[in-house]
Amino acid sequence: MNKQLLLGAEAIAQAALDAGISGVYAYPGTPSTEITEYIQKSPQARDPFVRSAWATNEKTAYEAALGMSFAGKRSLVCMKHVGLNVAADAFMNSSVTGIHGGLVIVVADDPSMHSSQNEQDSRVYGKFALTPVLEPANQQETYQITRYAFDLSEQTALPVLLRIPTRLSHSRAVVTKTETRPQNRLDPSKEKGKWILLPANARRNYQQLLEKQQELVLLSESSPYNKVKEGIGNKAVIAFGIGYNYTMEIISSYELQIPLLKISQYPLPEEKIKAFCNQYDDILIVEEGYPVYEELLKGYFGNRKFRGRLDGTLPRTGELSPALLAKALGLQTPEVKTIPAIVVPRPPMLCQGCGHRDLFDALNMAMESYPHKQVFGDIGCYTLGAMPPYSVISTCVDMGASITMAKGAADAGIRPAVCVIGDSTFTHSGMTGLLDAVNDRSPVTIIISDNDTTAMTGGQNSAGTGRFFDICKGLGVEEEHIRLIIPLKKNLDENRAILKEELDYEGVSVIISQRECVQTLKKQKKQCKKTSLLPE
């Protein structure tokens, strides 16, 4: 079957399989999770085998992918935009080492922050690392550009960053696939100095990376993904990535003749940009994300012919839409119906029967007698504990921050210094912070709300399941201060008492609140029914 209805994320996965990857490495994160899930479920990944289990975090994922590349095989690594902050050390330095087998890093950005703490634009990271960036506009192009990304990576011996926004990752369209090519043979890199970033080697490698930039620009000049659509008039548009779709939507529905330059490969094709810009007096820059290239083209002194997110022609934040594009192009938009006031917001909430709920009930009761009621929070479903009726969580910053922020707050004198972190977040970035607290004998109470899974992204395996007691003990937490509770209504009084005891303890204590996620439980029951019973 060559035609399939695929999410943008799935188009990447299918293309990576067809490009002959030997492994995918990833930590789940909306909107990137479906890439790895597709490969995990694909029969095509069984023979020849494609390695696809979840990594503990984005950094371990990236480094493993780099190791596979060192061995000469192709690897894919996927994460959400903020995940690249975690993997940044590995990513930045891998452009200095360069790669051997093709390495493509997919970063899914989340403009409008549908499921994220910020809307950072990953193209900046590509520029920072001096490595090629690809930004497809639609699902078919996503398939093609992913295949191309592996060729580009092997041709330039650099990691290639493929950036997609939520709207492309989570939107389906018909995708036609091409033939599958074989995986690379095991062929470890023989270039020794290249991989050892001691200062002398690093300086040489960095110089070579700088010298390579001209080649990358030339590749962008001739790239089939950077193209001009001719038009008439002195107004023009430069559209980047998915910005092209919104521009084309307006061009086709208003039957415009406006000239358009589409950019999907970076670094910018200098000559193509210059030639295009010289022809027009008024150029709208359409970028999904930060005005990265608008700023560059506008320059420090602010060339006024460029309009976009910086001068308010388009909003500075949030994802683009056809209506915003129409307005930016000065077009009349139809008057639309308004939402009646009777419609109230319906924010996400913890599921009925969720263990986090019973934990929060017990915690709120245990905290009652203290003047400070801050609970440091983390990233996961339990962040919803910040909302009524619990209103128990006071912070949500980055993966693992709950433990270390509680530690710092304890150092400053806050008592009790308590935090809630999920099981998967704990193994992702919490263990190192716990070690800091142990080494400093910080009076913190760390609650690991363990539901056996990475729940918010849809129930992926969690790296430490079944081993939290041992992990905490191994990191040096005193055994008598590692407490286990089962967050159920019937245990409320007992759990409150255990929490209270540990909140009063002047040292590191860990409470493992253990109950399986109701969603994964439901899924498992369904699965059991499917496999053990005959169809009705």
Add this chain to the structure above:
Amino acid sequence: MQKNIIIAGVGGQGILTIASIIDLAAMDLGLHVKQAEVHGMSQRGGAVESHLRISTEEIYSDLIPLGKADLILSIEPMESLRYLPFLSPGGVIVTSTESYENIRNYPDKTELLNHIRESASCLLIDAGAIATEAGNVKTYNVAMLGAAAPYTGMEATELEKAIATYFADKGEKIIATNLNAFRLGKDYAQK
């Protein structure tokens, strides 16, 4: 031909089943399809919607432009109104009347239904009753699809074929129950 459909509901209600069936039918007809979904945090009991676009021509934007939706197909009454700015002047709302009240300040239902009636030409469907009549409450979504079938731009027979494909690995009985719900939904709407 181009049809823009917003499918609305609450996370966990299974709006993607409806979208997938329409997708299958459209693909079978060789049409262009785009379907934007909501994944992630909102799926936890929050408001969710899917933008579904089918066309004989190439489709560019994954999102339906404001004022261009031909149909809002909602499986929850309040949710049908949340996407009104997308509805075209001649657009139709097909919504279930059964409310999903997981928030404290859920509005008065009679007032809500009046608002829907005033907002656009609409069909209010008691999908729960239809699904029960069809023999399985889980066919709720398919009953709603049946009611909305005339506004999808596709023949009912095409959608029925897609239902059979969608439920193929669940066995004949499930297919038959869903086809029944689809037809009952269609009949209910035509009355």
